[in-house]
Amino acid sequence: MGIIIQISQFLLGLSLLIILHELGHFIPAKLFGTRVEKFYLFFDVKFSLFKKKIGETVYGIGWLPLGGYVKIAGMIDESMDTEAMKEEPKPWEFRSKPAWQRLIIMLGGVMVNFILAYVIYFFLSFVYGDKFIDATSIQDGYLVENPLLTDLGFKTGDNIIKVGEYNVENVSDIKGNFIGAKTITFERDGVQQTITMPVDFLGQFSDSKRRDLFEMRYPLMISKVPDSSINKGVNLKDGDILRTFGDKNIKYIDQLKPALNAYKGQEVDVTVLRDEKLITEKLKVSDEANLGIIYYSGAGPQTMEKLGYYKMKTKEYTLGESFGAGYNKFTGQINKYFGQLKEIGNVETGAYKGVGGFYAILNIFPDYWNWQNFWSITAFLSIMLGVLNLLPIPALDGGHVMFLLYEMISGRKPSDKFMEYAQTVGFFILIGLVLFANGNDIFKAIFN
Numbered sequence: 001m002g003i004i005i006q007i008s009q010f011l012l013g014l015s016l017l018i019i020l021h022e023l024g025h026f027i028p029a030k031l032f033g034t035r036v037e038k039f040y041l042f043f044d045v046k047f048s049l050f051k052k053k054i055g056e057t058v059y060g061i062g063w064l065p066l067g068g069y070v071k072i073a074g075m076i077d078e079s080m081d082t083e084a085m086k087e088e089p090k091p092w093e094f095r096s097k098p099a100w101q102r103l104i105i106m107l108g109g110v111m112v113n114f115i116l117a118y119v120i121y122f123f124l125s126f127v128y129g130d131k132f133i134d135a136t137s138i139q140d141g142y143l144v145e146n147p148l149l150t151d152l153g154f155k156t157g158d159n160i161i162k163v164g165e166y167n168v169e170n171v172s173d174i175k176g177n178f179i180g181a182k183t184i185t186f187e188r189d190g191v192q193q194t195i196t197m198p199v200d201f202l203g204q205f206s207d208s209k210r211r212d213l214f215e216m217r218y219p220l221m222i223s224k225v226p227d228s229s230i231n232k233g234v235n236l237k238d239g240d241i242l243r244t245f246g247d248k249n250i251k252y253i254d255q256l257k258p259a260l261n262a263y264k265g266q267e268v269d270v271t272v273l274r275d276e277k278l279i280t281e282k283l284k285v286s287d288e289a290n291l292g293i294i295y296y297s298g299a300g301p302q303t304m305e306k307l308g309y310y311k312m313k314t315k316e317y318t319l320g321e322s323f324g325a326g327y328n329k330f331t332g333q334i335n336k337y338f339g340q341l342k343e344i345g346n347v348e349t350g351a352y353k354g355v356g357g358f359y360a361i362l363n364i365f366p367d368y369w370n371w372q373n374f375w376s377i378t379a380f381l382s383i384m385l386g387v388l389n390l391l392p393i394p395a396l397d398g399g400h401v402m403f404l405l406y407e408m409i410s411g412r413k414p415s416d417k418f419m420e421y422a423q424t425v426g427f428f429i430l431i432g433l434v435l436f437a438n439g440n441d442i443f444k445a446i447f448n
Contacts, residue, residue: 002367009365011065013378015041017113017385018068024112025070025105032101035092038071066434072105076419095416099408106400113386117333120379122326128372129316130325133171133216133301135160137311141188142174142214143254148204149213153195156254158186160214162194170313174214179351180339202343203350217252219307221296222272229292230284236293240272240279241307253297260289333383341387357438394426 018041029036036057044051044062051060062068074093089096094105141157144150160168164181168174179202185194198204220242225231242250245259246268263285271278283291305312317325343351364377390398399422407413414422 005369006362006365006367009369009374009377010362013365013374013381014065014361016378017116017382018042020112020116021109021385021389022068022070024108024110025072026108028101028105028108029070029072029094032097032105033092034094034097034101034105035073036070037073038069040070041068043067043069076416076423099404099413103401103404103408106397106404110386110389110397113382113389114330117379117382117386118326118330120375120382121329122322124372124375124379125317125325125329126319126322129314131312131314134311134313135168135171135173138171139309140217140251141186143212143217143252144214145254146208146210146212148201148208148210152197154184154186154214155188156217158188158214161185161187161192171216171310176336178213179336180343199348200350203353206350206353216298217254217309218296218298218304219309220250220253220256221299221303223294223296225293230286231292234283235279235281236272237274240274242270242295243273243278244269244271245283246270253295257289260285260291264289330379330383333380334387337383337387353440355437355440356444357434357441359438359441393429394422395430396426399426 022039022041026036026039038058038060040048040060040062042049042062043064043066044060045064047063048060049063051058053059072094074089074095094102097105138159141159144154144156144158160174162168162183162185163174163177164183166173166177166181181197183194183196185192187193222236222240222242223238225234225236242256244250245256246263248255248259248262250256250259265285265287267282267284269280270283271280273279283293285291299307301312304310340351343349344355361381364381366373389396390401392398392402394400394403403414403419403422
């Protein structure tokens with residue numbers, strides 16, 4: 001069921017972004033009297049799932065969900081309809097319009113992507129506000145088990161203070177600002193320390209099978225005792241929280257393993273917290289240092305806050321304040337994404353190994369339905385789509401904009417033949433990028 005929910009969110013978000021992006025081209029084209037021959041969600045290679053002609057435009061749904069397009073008359077685009085370009089220009093064709101109108105038409109899709117992202121962040125701020133874990137309230141630091149980090153000198157219990165130039169106020173700030181961070185500043189035993197990250201850390205991380213960095217530490221919360229367990233019949237209930245194990249305090253799950261190793265093959269006195277009361281029990285530890293008990297790997301924010309592990313912060317916004325809050329979230333994501341592209345473009349970082357395709361995007365969505373998460377992810381993907389379309393690659397909006405700016409500055413329009421060649425080169429570049437990104441997904445699925 002979870003994968004169906006993920007796919008549903010992915011297709012809904014992708015379809016929404018494609019339709020609105022193409023509307024960004026369609027509307028100014030129509031306003032300037034330019035004929036739009038086709039408006040398609042997904043690509044209709046050889047055939048369409050649905051199509052209907054209304055006026056001069058064929059509206060349809062293709063079968064290949066790699067994007068969408070509008071076919072504007074008199075424009076060399078991905079359709080490569082060069083025959084029409086051999087005829088004399090018509091007044092309702094794209095090539096007959098002034099350069100400034102063509103520029104607006106080409107920038108329309110990207111502008112819609114950016115406006116959509118801002119509008120989503122505005123409404124998210126107004127409707128939901130911000131609720132986050134106050135990083136300053138974390139008592140005993142973070143769980144660090146990834147060898148990539150432990151080899152650099154990090155260890156469990158380190159409290160992350162700064163990631164790169166960003167002060168960590170919200171726990172999500174750690175992962176949110178990790179890409180491109182040159183240093184990590186943390187506190188250990190009351191002393192602040194800074195570790196310089198390797199230039200190729202992102203490449204090493206992409207090659208690794210592990211995806212954990214600085215993780216939250218959780219109490220050991222019992223789920224159930226199976227009938228096959230050596231501790232079958234022990235008075236433990238769902239939701240009980242282990243507090244002591246022999247002479248050892250167990251505040252976090254990660255403290256259990258060394259405690260089990262210390263009591264292998266023995267019976268141990270333990271205390272568990274149940275309904276705010278401490279209960280004493282005896283548990284058997286197998287010779288393999290196992291209890292045979294199933295427990296939760298995490299606890300909800302409300303439980304964690306109630307138990308005193310950290311504090312939640314909530315900030316609500318008025319309608320007026322939401323404009324500023326939405327703008328800050330929008331510009332923050334724009335800056336982070338440009339930062340990611342910068343790291344990917346630097347071969348030394350190895351960040352290109354982490355580039356993913358459609359499967360990676362699918363996995364951004366959770367396997368449960370939550371409208372706040374859905375809209376937040378859709379806003380980020382809208383920014384991603386807008387930024388990528390601005391890249392000066394022929395066949396992308398940014399490639400067309402590049403040639404239009406050249407025309408407006410120099411007063412010389414590139415020839416149709418040159419545009420055909422450029423479009424062909426751009427098409428192969430895009431195919432190469434798509435194959436590389438999705439190839440990364442396949443490689444990771446097989447070897448990670």
